[in-house]
């Protein structure tokens with residue numbers, strides 16, 4: 001069997017239509033959108049069409065879309081930009097422990113510059129309690145930032161409800177929707193958001209381009225200063241081909257969303273069911289129903305995620321363990337620890353994220369190949385010896401050696 005790509009939460013292959021839409025902006029209309037001459041103006045038209053396409057996908061106005069260099073930049077722009085613009089109003093930000101590092105590390109950065117941060121906990125399925133948001137808001141709160149869906153465990157938050165609470169208390173609300181835009185319906189008005197981040201390469205677009213929705217009337221300071229592009233919100237000559245690619249990806253996503261949701265959910269459900277049935281001592285991480293249609297996240301006890309990845313890669317199957325940022329280091333994923341998993345279970349995490357191109361045959365192949373890998377690794381693993389399954393999946397493990 002040819003190689004299988006099951007890592008769409010990390011990045012997605014650019015669709016051929018996306019690449020085709022981008023090429024004219026390299027070969028022909030490569031002028032600067034700020035230039036008066038016609039080459040520049042054609043580039044500007046392409047860029048503005050893309051803005052309309054992204055706005056159409058989100059249910060926003062085109063002028064509420066600010067193009068950025070990535071999803072990470074959009075998150076930084078939201079948190080830092082709102083903090084700078086609201087220095088007189090307050091200094092408190094509320095976020096959650098399971099956020100992507102693009103939000104969490106920006107929050108830490110702001111904390112080191114004197115802002116007060118509240119990191120809300122999540123329950124065992126990864127959900128933030130909207131009531132916790134309500135209770136955490138103070139007179140000094142300027143922003144709440146809660147991600148739409150988690151990139152590791154796929155849990156989808158009650159964003160509309162949280163947004164309504166923020167609006168009622170007159171606090172700005174940002175959501176990192178990088179994992180949901182293009183994959184499930186995302187409407188900025190229905191979700192009651194003031195700011196929303198997305199990234200092109202997570203929805204079959206090019207890498208190195210993202211966008212931040214900023215609701216009309218919201219004051220935000222720029223991160224990048226210069227010639228005043230993007231209505232003064234993000235200076236620098238625009239990445240026109242990338243932006244055009246994002247626009248085309250957004251258009252295609254809207255067109256194909258219903259099909260893709262059904263297609264992915266079917267594969268996901270076979271994966272979850274098959275894995276839990278065929279791999280003893282495994283459990284599903286994240287919410288059983290409120291989860292991304294493409295996300296399967298399991299923890300396989302007594303083995304390291306990294307060894308599973310290596311063995312699967314040897315079979316030509318690309319998956320991920322925790323998030324791409326934490327694999328490669330021995331630190332357990334902050335998300336899996338936040339939902340209360342013990343360290344040893346968090347280390348055995350496996351994320352399988354399917355996409356448009358995957359087939360039921362690929363899922364069947366994976367379900368045949370994977371259980372023997374687990375068996376082999378467990379035979380080799382020193383931590384499996386003498387362990388019983390009866391304490392699974394509890395948080396304390398009397399017969400497990402203490403951490404470090």
Ligand SMILES: *Cc1c(COP(=O)(O)O)cnc(C)c1O
Nearest residue numbers: 070071072100102151178179199
């Ligand atoms: C991928 C991702 C990001 C970062 O987006 P980039 O465009 O890769 O910088 C931020 N948040 C979430 C939830 C993501 O999955």
